Amino acid sequence: MLYVGAVALLGAAALTAAFVASGPPQQTTWLAWLVVMTLLVSVGPPQVVGRIQLFSSGLFTIAAVPLVGPVGTAIVSVVPVLAARNEPIKRVYNTSIRILYGLAGGAAYALAGGVTLGTTPLPDAAVLALAGRMALAAVVIATVNIVMLAGIVRVTSGASLRAVVPDLGRTIVPGYSAYLVAAFLLTVLWAPVGLGAFAALMGLPCLAVAQWALRQYVAEHETRQSVLAAVLNALDVRLPGTREQGEQVARVAEQMARVLGLAPRDVETLTTAARLRDIGLLSLPIAELDPGRPLGALDGPLREHPRAARQVLGELGFLADALDIIEAHHERVDGSGYPRGLRDAQIPMGSRVLAVADAYVNLVLPIGAHPALTPEAAVAACLDAHGHLDPAVVRALQVALERGMPPLAGAETAGSAGSAGRAAVPGAAVDHAHPDSPRTVPR
Structure with missing residues (x-):
């Protein structure tokens, strides 16, 4: 609450100072049209894909910079907040950060x-200069937006800014890049060409088609997520706790993938694979999943559960890449893994990342009767695994922790008493046989 109050005061002070310094927007008719256009594209909730909210109004915010000045830009930028149905505190915070990044841009x-700008035609050199200045404004707007959002994430979750800021940047920057291109074209047609608000009206049909396509994509994404949720619920009924552990493995794998520089699409595929990594267990008889089974039984059907995932979900085409990762996530770089005995580069990168993330979560959480290791001891155990895990991927885990990867719920921290009873075992198994199997048995 204090952070929100401070941001609100800063926003109000900045708007007051800008109004005193530059006065109200001169092109009030243009401002009114920009407000109307922004309101039109802001009606209804924003499209949400995962944790990302997608607003089409960003292009009008950037276009407002050269058309109606800093104060006008701040006014245009807050219009989506007026159209949204949020709690008062969210409205105050969102209004404040939009004022700040509008004024900063x-x-x-x-x-x-x-x-x-006015309606006077611009020479070619001036148009290029306009593009550069608008690009600078867009960079500043995006940067202020990222910093302010990172602040609220830091306050509410305790996450490290070193981890949050890059993640937000990967989410926000691509959108602003697209907004900048559209805003520049709109601005040139609006002012130097002299079309005025008609330029935006001409673009509204295209924008409507783009929003329709976006809604179709979001609907498809939500359908896929619903299917995944149903499958994960089925697995959790069979093996209680599996879903939550899968979410934790996915969070660790995502942070490692960021360090390794994997593409956003590959990161999403990897996190999906992490959540579904044990889905092949659904194909096994209940007796095969008995936590009391001797570990020697790993030579039986249990070793086939990575491959069995394709039998369970193979008809879902959108999971093809994730299933490739799942099938190889128990392979080991020295060739000792299963089900195919792959080694080194034969194992997909996503599978190598998932193997390390799975091992780490299995080591830092107190599962069954086995106490947990601290994150530092768990990394040491992974490094000492005698060729089971890819050392470069384990180092990525180490870097993610150094950058402030949030601790897992229920995990031990450095110096905690719970880790004292369990030492890291060089060459020990750092992957699971099934949810209650000991984690210090050679594989």
């Missing part, structure tokens, strides 16, 4: 020599 444009 306008100030950056002005400091770079930009002026509020």
Whole structure:
């Protein structure tokens, strides 16, 4: 609450200072049209894909910078908040950060020599200069947005800014890049070409089609997530606790993938595979999943559960890449894994990352009667696994921890008493046989 209050005061002070310094927007008719256009594309809830909220209004915020100045940009930027149905505290915070990044973008444009445009045609050199100044404004707007959002994430979750800021950047920057291109075209048609608000009206049908396509994509994404949720619920009924552990493995795998520089699509595929990594267990008889079974029985059907995942979910085409990762996530770089005995580069990178993430979570959580290791001891155990795990991937885990990867719920921390009873065993198994199997048995 204190953070939100501080941001609100800063936003109000900045808006007041900008109004005193530059006065109200001169092009009030243009401002009114921009507000109307922004309101039109803000009606209804934002499209959400995973943790990402997608707003089409960003292009009007960037276009407002050269058309109506800093104060006008701040006004345009807050319109989506007025159209949204949020709790009062969220409205206050969202309004404040939008005022701040609108004013910051306008100030950056002005400091770079930009002026509020009129209807006078621009020479080619001036158009190129306009593009550069708008690009600078977009960078500043995106940066302020990322910093302010990272602050609220830090306050509410305790996550490290070193981990949050890059993640938000990967989410926000691509959207602003697209907004910048559309905003530049709109601005040139609006002012120098002289079409005014008609330029935006011409673009509304295209924007409507784009929003329709986005809604179709979001609907498809939500359908896929519903299917995955149903499958995971079925697994959790069979093996209680499996879903939550899968979510934790997915979080660790995602952080490691970021360190390794995997593409966003590959990161999403990897996290899906992490959540579904044990889905092949659904194909096994109940007797095979008895926690009391001797570990020697790993030579039996249990070793086939990575391959069995394809039998369970093979008809879902959108999971094809995730199933490739799942099938090889018990392979080991020295060739000692299963089901195919792959080694080194024969094992997909996603499978190598998932193997390390799975091992780490299995070591830092107190599962069954086995106490947990601290994160540092768990990493040491993974490094000492005598060729089972890819050392480069384990180092990525180490870097993710150094960058402030949030601790897992229920995990031990450095110096905690719970880790004292369990030492890291060089060459020990760091992958699971089934949810209650000992984690210090050679494989």
